[in-house]
Amino acid sequence: MKITNLNDVPKAAVEMDGVQGAWRQLPIGSADGTPAYSFRVFTLEPGGHTPFHAHPWEHLNYVIAGEGAIVDEDGTERPLNALDFAIVQPDEKHQYRNTSDKKPFMMICAVPKEYE
Numbered sequence: 182m183k184i185t186n187l188n189d190v191p192k193a194a195v196e197m198d199g200v201q202g203a204w205r206q207l208p209i210g211s212a213d214g215t216p217a218y219s220f221r222v223f224t225l226e227p228g229g230h231t232p233f234h235a236h237p238w239e240h241l242n243y244v245i246a247g248e249g250a251i252v253d254e255d256g257t258e259r260p261l262n263a264l265d266f267a268i269v270q271p272d273e274k275h276q277y278r279n280t281s282d283k284k285p286f287m288m289i290c291a292v293p294k295e296y297e
Contacts, residue, residue: 217294227282242267260280
């Protein structure tokens with residue numbers, strides 16, 4: 182069994198093409214012996230975003246704080262707010278954006294542990 186507080190989990194900048202103002206934490210992952218999924222927490226600074234991309238695994242999302250959007254395959258921004266859940270299916274093109282100019286956008290992103 183593992184219990185951890187997000188404030189105790191190291192935060193690393195996400196460094197890849199198409200990313201701006203994004204941070205990643207891994208409070209529960211394969212190193213903890215999780216059998217199937219890993220929990221990642223992403224924080225997007227005001228104006229920050231992830232790349233517009235697709236991959237062969239799903240994302241299960243829960244918004245912790247802030248205001249944001251998920252951009253779908255057609256380029257449509259769909260609002261996301263604190264307490265919202267979202268799923269991105271395998272191979273579905275997507276991007277997360279912080280739509281606030283003042284506050285961070287934070288979400289849990291659960292993925293199969295092989296893709297943490």
